Amino acid sequence: FSINILTLLALVMATGLVVDDAIVVMENIERWKANGAGKRAAAVLGAREIVFAVVATTATLAAVFIPISFLPGQAGALFSEFGFVLAFSVLTSSFVALSLCPMLSIRFGRDAAPKAAAKPSSFMARATRAYRRVLEFVVNRPIVPVIASLGFAAAGVVAFRSLPSEITPPEARGRLFTIVQGQEGSTFAYLDDKVREVERRLEPFRASGEAKDVISLSGRGGGNSAFVIVTLPDWAERDYSQQDFEAKIRPALSSIPGVTAMVRGGNSLGIRGGGQGLQFAVLADDYDKAADAAEKLSAALAENPMFADVRPNFRFSRPQLSIDVDRETAAQLGIPLSAITTTLAAMSDEFRAAELFIGDNVIDVFVSAGGDPIDDPTDIENLFLRTSGGAFVPLSSVARVVEAPIAATLSREDRRRAVPVTASLVEGARLGDAIEVLRAAAPQALDPGMSTTLLGEAKLLSESTGSTGLVFAFAAVIVLLVLAAQFESFVSAFIIxxxxxxxxxxxxxxxxxxxxxxxYYSQIGLVLLIGIMAKNGILIVEFANKRRDEGLSVKEAILDASMTRLRPVLMTAISTLLGGLPLILGSGAGAESRAALGWVIFGGLGFATVFTLFLTPVTFLMLARFSKPRASEEQALQKELSRSVRQPA
Known part of the structure; x- marks a missing residue:
């Protein structure tokens, strides 16, 4: 791995996560001190009491990063290092919390704290009393939180289905790329003249300060292609977005005659074809029919205000000379077809006439015409061929030269002839919505036997969308199995x-x-949220199970556990929320993508903490009765062992 956008993003997230284990350990040590224990005893007893919860939360968070590597398509490959960095950080933090934190509490802590309750006027005391009143209400009336939670979940499903989908959010990276494509066969001087026209049309924007620099690169990607890079002023120096500026310069550049100029932005993941909008191809058995269908479909899409520029990338624009041989006349004159091809090759370029063997070396002998090269089609017609009778006749007597344009490239997709189409999107349009518009318009524009296939970002989005639900289910199952193995109870794992x-x-x-x-970013946040939400539930359920082992009833155990774990749950939630806050408030290149992850963590964890504090006690009260305390199982085992009779050897 390396220091890149994804690993730096993981380090920002780890800032809020790595302190959680230390918070839980130190809070429990301070609680023992408040009950009168010395600093050494509090460190030992506090760390020993909380060790299972810390290990369980660490294992859960580390396990939830496994499904990130299994995200479909390019997402899994991109975010595997993100998951590894976070998992390694969390594992290290748990080791530090259980070893270094107790030692430091002994070294720098007070010898003992007086056993005194918090001041009645303190915020935490008031929050604790308010939480206890609400908790007793929901525990005594479990149907209320259950119905409210189910309604909230149903509304969430409806909202999820209405979410637009795309690979990455529209990012403002401070620069725009303009691809200038000239006609096939055009000279470099012609292309250079058109690039200078692009620069002239961008000069007013640079002079006014809306654009900072304009850099042109001609001849990149082919002799008839050029790139023009427009850099924008710093975010603090302008009050307009990159998308606004892109919409402003697109009409000025797209109207340049003789070339095609397409403006696009980039993305933080460096995905090939990123920022080019919707890319697809029309598939057919014939290029001419596919090109006609692509033009018809492009016209239909252009009527939708979602698209700014729809262009098929297939044109008969490359000039080509074809030699149409009259085989019957050539046969009568005794001129073989090979003689015609050999003469054309020798006079226009060269051809290999023989091989010369000198020892172990083989030297190819090429024949080429002397003098000036052929640069006029009429020169080809005046080439002379030798007949079988020894006479010489011009090529025009047995063939004719036909000049006709051809396509620059012939594409194939899914083993069929394909005509690519690129459709730029206006600001605010989502790629997922554009794909749905394409799927609705294609049947009316295409003839029977034709179809469309997605390319570029659209293809990646389609691949990832189809398997996102499976990834979430995979993550939930892994966390459930890890919890069940640690708690030795599927009931406790299900409650969490x-x-x-x-x-x-x-x-x-x-x-x-x-x-x-x-x-991609919000999907990673949703997978990560599964482990973070389970973390708070572990603190409450694990402590409630201990209280049941000590002989308390289910209701008494969960009430005591909820009140005891209120402070660490709030503290860990606040630390994680504050760790994700810079992702939302940050600015600069790629801030939109970071905010997508930040909003998932901030909004999801904020509400999830409320569900943990109220829904977890209710579900524990409803389901824990179906499982026996671990102490009762141990007592039953000891009773059976004491009654057993040793078998004779």
């Missing part, structure tokens, strides 16, 4: 995981309210 769907629904609402979309 029950809050996950409601937290995901909260994240969906956060995406919708922020005007976001379902993209």
């Amino acid at each position: 995981m029950l809050t996950v769907p409601f937290g995901l629904a909260a994240a969906v609402f956060a995406i919708q309210l922020s005007g976001g979309s379902l993209n």
Whole structure:
């Protein structure tokens, strides 16, 4: 791995996550001190009491990063290092929390804290009393939070289906790329003249300060292609967006005659074809028919205000000379076809006439015409061929030269002839919506036997959208199995995981309210949220199970656990929220993508904390009765062992 956008993004997220384990350990140590234990005893007892919860939360968070590598398409390859960095950070933080934090609390902590309750006027004391009143209300009336949660989840499903989808959000990276494509066969001087015209049309924007620099690169990607890079002033020096500036210069550049100028931005992931809008190809058995269908479909899409510029990338623009041989006349004159091809090759370029062997070396002997090269089609017609009778006749007597344009490239997709089409999107248009418009318009524009296939970002989006649900399910199953193995109970694991769907629904609402979309970054945030939400539930359920082992009833155990774990749950939630806040408030290149992840974590975890504090106690009260405390199982085992009779050897 290297220091890149994804690893830096993981480090920003880790800032809020790595302190969670230390918060839980130190809070428990301070609680023991408040009960009168010395600093050494509090460090030992506090760390020992919380070790299972820390290990469980760490294993859960580390396990949830596994499905990130299995995201379909390019997303899995891109974000595997993101998951690895976060998993390694969390594993290291748990080791530090269980070893270094207790030692430092002994070294720098007070010997003992007086056993005193918090001041009645303190915020935490008031929050604790308010939480206890609400908690007792929902525990005594479990149907209320259950119905409210189900309604919230149903609304989340509706909101999820209405979310637009795309690979990455429209990013403002401070520069725009203009691809200038000249006609096939055009000279470099012609292309250079058109590039200078592009620069002239951009000069007023540079003079006014709307554009900072204009850089041109001619001849890149072919002799008839050029790139013009427009850099914008710093974000603090302008009050307009990159998309606004792109919409302003597109009409000025697209009207340049003789060339095709397409303006696009980039993306933070460096995806090939990124920022070019909707790319697809019309498939058929004949290029001419496919080209006609592509023109018809492009015209239909151009009527939709979602698209700014729709252009088929298939034109008969490359000049070519074809030699149409009259085989019957050539046969009568005794001129073989090979003689015609050999003469054309020798006079226009060269051909290999023989091989010369000198020892172990083989030297090719080429024949080429002397003098000036052929630069006029009439010169080809005046080439002389030798007949079987020894006479010489011009090529025009047995063949005719036909000049006809051909396509510059012949594309194939899915083993069929393809005509690519590029459709730029206006500001605010989503790639997922554009794909739906294409699928609706294609049947009316295409003849039977024709079809369309997605290319570029659209293809990646289609591949990832179809498997996103499976990835979420895979992540949930992994976390459930890890929790069940640690708690040795599927009931406890199910209680913890029950809050996950409601937290995901909260994240969906956060995406919708922020005007976001379902993209690579928000998908990673949703997968990450599964592990983060389970973390708070572990703190409560693990402590409630201990209280049941000590003989408390289910209701008494969950009430005591909820009140005891209120402070660490709030503290860890606040630390994670503050860690994700810079992603939302940040600016600069790629800020839109970072905000997509930040809103999922901030909005999802904020609501998920509420569900953890109220829904987890209710589900524990309803489901824990179906499982026995671990202490009762151990007592039953000891009783059976004491009654057993040793078998004779």
